[in-house]
Amino acid sequence: MEPQDSTGFQEDLLASLPRLRRFALALTGHPLEADELVQITCERAIAKAAEWDQEQPLLPWLYTMARTLLAVEHRKAARRGAVPANEVVALLSHMGGEEATRAAQLIAPVLGLPDAMASVVLLVSVEGHSYAEAAEILGIPQSTVMSRMAAARAKLRAQWEGLE
Amino acid sequence: MTLQDRISAWLDGALPPEEAARLEAEAAADPTLAAKMQAAQEREEALSKAFDTLLEAPLPPGIMAVVSGSTQPGTRNEEASPTVAGAMAQEGPAAPAPEVTEAAPYPAHPGEAAFASNPPGGTAPRGEMPPDFAATNTNGRAFTPALIAAVLALLVVGAGGGALFTRGFLANEELADGHATRGWMEEIADYHRVYARQTAHLVEVPASETPHIEAWLGRETGVPLNVPDLSALGFTFQGARLLVAGGRPVAQLLYTDAEGGVMALCGLALEGGEPLPGFTAQSFGDDLEMVRWNPPGAAWVTVGKPDMALDAVARAAADNV
Incomplete structure (x- = not known):
């Protein structure tokens, strides 16, 4: 493999932004905090670019970095409960009103899940990572990924049945 | 494990094969369970779709x-200084980057370096x-x-x-209109290198529209096709694109494996040539391999990373495509 230059890293980082931002939203549960986290993660990633193992895809590296930075900030402790769906709708301003509302109604309950379940749901259910990959990104045991997925689905099912 | 736990693990492809088979057999005999599993699957799809709108x-x-604004060419090995000043000016105060004592993001585990989703390195x-x-x-x-x-x-x-x-014009075997086959395969390799990186926009038409894909690509390429189910080999159909290679329309069916690695099945019309027996493998650089077969009137290749068991994929696909 050819040596990676800075333009390559920059390109990959650029291409990773939409997913990194979505992951940050799942981690923090709040749009503004998510954007702050993306920003500091990008700054950190740029500063640490030389440490990135180019044999590995960039996204999991970024995800782990974001998760670590958030833990350092101890913001998790300050996590609030459910995010109002209208805050999520504001993120979806590029879509039609009805479509955005519908998507937000599905997203908001996930963001409001307790015990960092949202990031597990995003990685496994939405992005299709295996339990092993999600466990590595989140720094938790695989068995925890599995039990959080089951618990998250039970909670979401109850909420969605309430919606219908 | 409760039934709900089993369904949850099943949805995530995390049940051992024999347990998954057992659950599916139970569902086949129990319409209530089958309906439950189907509803769960539909919720998964709706959720993924909703989250994808965020992208x-x-x-x-x-x-x-x-x-x-981050880096200057050639500074990859130096400590690049982030240019946050401009960002701060427009965005208002942002959190300062905290000192991370040990960020150690994504520690290397050579044995299970499993995040195979197209190494962005490139x-x-x-x-x-x-x-x-x-x-x-x-x-x-x-x-x-x-x-x-x-x-x-x-x-x-x-x-x-x-x-x-x-x-595209390197000489080798020729298509009816003079394009070299080495050429179209090279072009497909180039496409693959580009598209396999577009994880957010991998496909033009998603897998949920499979009947449309089959009708549309069959019509455009002149090669009647079915989307083969390759899940037994660990590949999930994601959707399709229409490409042009060797001056011909090419159907590109895109699959991902459990690690997010992208594998494509590409087919185009190939008139006039004798159908070739068997399957031939060919490498394209260190990173890509293709296995090709020629049914009457067409040529098909599977494209992916050399460790993807493409030969088995090609044989399974050839029976079903």
Whole structure:
């Protein structure tokens, strides 16, 4: 493999932004905090670019970095409960009103899940990572990924049945 | 495990094969259970779709400024200094980067380096960032993913476009209209290197529209096709694109494996040639391999990384496509 230059890293980082931002939203549960986290993660990633193992895809590296930075900030402790769906709708301003509302109604309950379940749901259910990959990104045991997925689905099912 | 736990693990493809088979057998005999599993699957799809809408959201200019103004060519091994000043100016105060004592993101586990989703490091050709690019992101305009995609496409075309055209005419076996087959396979390899990186925009038409894909690509390419189910080999159908290679329309069916690695099945019409027996493998650089077979009137290849058991994929696909 050819040596990676800075333009390559920059390109990959650029291409990773939409997913990194979505992951940050799942981690923090709040749009503004998510954007702050993306920003500091990008700054950190740029500063640490030389440490990135180019044999590995960039996204999991970024995800782990974001998760670590958030833990350092101890913001998790300050996590609030459910995010109002209208805050999520504001993120979806590029879509039609009805479509955005519908998507937000599905997203908001996930963001409001307790015990960092949202990031597990995003990685496994939405992005299709295996339990092993999600466990590595989140720094938790695989068995925890599995039990959080089951618990998250039970909670979401109850909420969605309430919606219908 | 409760039934709900089993269904949950089953949805995630995390049940051992024999347990998955047992659950599916139970569902076959129990319509209530089958309905439950189907409803759960539908919720999964709805959720993924909803979350995918977030990927299309415009990115705040402050974030774009951090990234696109970040490095000078050739400074990869130095400590690059993030250019946050511009971002701060427009975005208001942002959290200072905290000192991370041990970030150690993504520690290397050589044995299970399983995040195979197309190493961003890269086999795709690289180009120089357009010189005025860094300037455009400080004017307060929101960056849409489409704009990012356009920038990336420019970079790729700049470096790789020429190669793509010249390779098209390398002599080897010829299609009826004079295009070399080595050429169309090279072009498909080039496409694969580009598209396998577009995880957010992997396909043009998603797997949920399989009947449409079959009718549309069959009509455009002149090769009647079915989308083969390759789940037994660990590949999930994601959707399709229409490509042009060797001057011909090519159906590209895209699959991902459990690790997110992208595998494509590409077919095009090939008139006049004798159907070739068997399957032939060919390497394209260190990173790609193809296995080709020629049913009457067509040519098919599976494209992917050399460790993807493409020969087995090709044989399974040839029976069903």
